[in-house]
Amino acid sequence: MRIKKFVGRSFKEALETVKRELGSDAIILSSKSVKSGPFGMLNKEAVEVTVALDENDGVSPEAPEAAPSSDMGDLLKEIKGLREEVCYLKETLRPIVPALRIGKDKKGLFNLLVRQGVDTQFAIILLERSQETLDSLKNSIKGDIKVQGLLPAEESxxxxxxxxxVGKTTTFSKVAHLFASKRKPFNLISLDADRIGSVANMKELSQQLRCPLRVVKRISDLPKILYKEMKKGALLIDTPGAQFSDILEDIHDIFPSGFPVKKCFLIDSSMSVPSALKSWQKCNVDMIDSIGFTKLDMATHYGGLYNISMLTSRPLSFITTGPGVPDDIRVPTSDFLAGLIVGGI
Ligand SMILES: Nc1nc2c(ncn2[C@@H]2O[C@H](COP(=O)(O)OP(=O)(O)O)[C@@H](O)[C@H]2O)c(=O)[nH]1
Ligand SMILES: [Mg+2]
Structure with a gap:
């Protein structure tokens, strides 16, 4: 039995070459999409067909078609016909079932990504850029996820x-503690002036951390406070959740030459990706500088973090891992996140 591979621009073309070179008794074992191109440049879609031929059948194209001499011969012919049909079907389905582009050697990794909640299209692209090992896949994910951390926020x-x-007030308190531990001067500002409990909590935090607190009712009151307080240090601003898209619009209108504080959009990791994106799309996303993932401790799998990173194309400031203030927050490495996404803990 000889095994040989043939490459053509399409399955049909590869099959024609097989028939020309090996005659019609060759049995197609498998077919897959590959990249090929002139001068060794791997830039063209092509199809590789692996075939087997019984040496006794003869390999010359002129060789007369051996009539099946036994039940085994009939069976082989039947299998050959079925394989051809399956390969034709695969080729026809390829445009509508993109996962067929994933070769056998990467199917396990593909299933792993999809099980973790990574979008099918993203999983295909990731695997096309990776070797067939988990480490290589993790490296591709690592390269895609940008972690910015809190350094840019320490200035402004x-x-x-x-x-x-989603966890805004809780995260605000955690970041305030982080700044305090670094002995960075900062001020607290709350735009959530209407809720008594919220204001009381803010006052307690400001006393505990010995930093000034301003409670602001309207965005239009912000400019004079902002420019005065910014001279004394960074500003941490908590907002009410109900009209988060209106807050951004007001900021846009009131600060036409740009808002001097970094804008971080929080996303609940335990929510479904469509629900999380629905909130994201409600606001003027061009204004958002970074994202933060909250409630990682409540998430059951983490593939959605990859989808959201890709779909928002914003760097990550931090993740929060529980309700506890101040400890349940960290700036992860992209290596740590890649591990989570492929199913680690
Ligand atoms: N499990 C968990 N709960 C959190 C986390 N961050 C916030 N929470 C809880 O989520 C709820 C809402 O948080 P809050 O900060 O008030 O949300 P806000 O409305 O966006 O300000 C509270 O019960 C918090 O304790 C987190 O990382 N993990
Ligand atoms: Mg709040």
Whole structure:
């Protein structure tokens, strides 16, 4: 039995070469998409067909078609016909079932990514850029996820935006503690002036950390406070969740030459990706500088973090890993995140 591979621009073309070179008794074992191109440049879609031929059948194209001499011969012919049909079907389905582009050697990694919640299209692209090892896949993910950390915010400060309950006030308190531990001068500003409990908590935090607190009712009151307080240090600004998209619009209108504080949009990691993106798309996303993932401790799998990073194309400031203030926050490495996404803990 001889095994040989043939490459053509399409399955049909590869099959024609097989028939020309090996005659019609060759049995197609498999076919897959590959890249090929002139001068060794791997830039063209092509199809590789692997075939087997019984040496006794003869390999010359002129060789007369051996009539099946036994039940085994009939069976082989049947299998050959079925294989051809399956390969034709695969080729026809390839445009509508993109996962067929994933070769056998990467199917396991593909299933792993999809099980973790990575979008199918993203999983295909990732695997096309990776070798067939988990380490190579993790490296590709690592390269895609940008972690910015809190350094840019240490200069000017951070305003926390996002839907109600996502964890803005809790995260605001955690970041305030982080700044305090670094002995960075900073001020607290709350735009959540209407909720008594919220203001009381802010006052307690400001006393505990010995930093000034301003409670602001309207965005239009912000400019004079901002320019005065910024001279004294970074600003951490908590916002109410109900009208987060309106807050951004007001900021846009009131600060036409740019808002001097970094804008961080919080995303609840335990939510489904479509729900998280629905909130994201509600606001003027061009204004957002970075994202923060909250409630990682509540998430059951982490593939969605990759989808959201790709779809928002914003760097990550931090992740939060529990409700506890101040400890449950960290700036992860992209290596750590890649490990989570492929299913680590
Ligand atoms: N499990 C968990 N709960 C969190 C986390 N961050 C915030 N929470 C909880 O989520 C709820 C809403 O948080 P809050 O900061 O008030 O959200 P806000 O409405 O966006 O300000 C509170 O019960 C917090 O304790 C987190 O990382 N993990
Ligand atoms: Mg709040």
């Amino acid at each position: 400060g951070l305003i926390f935006l996002g839907p109600p309950g």
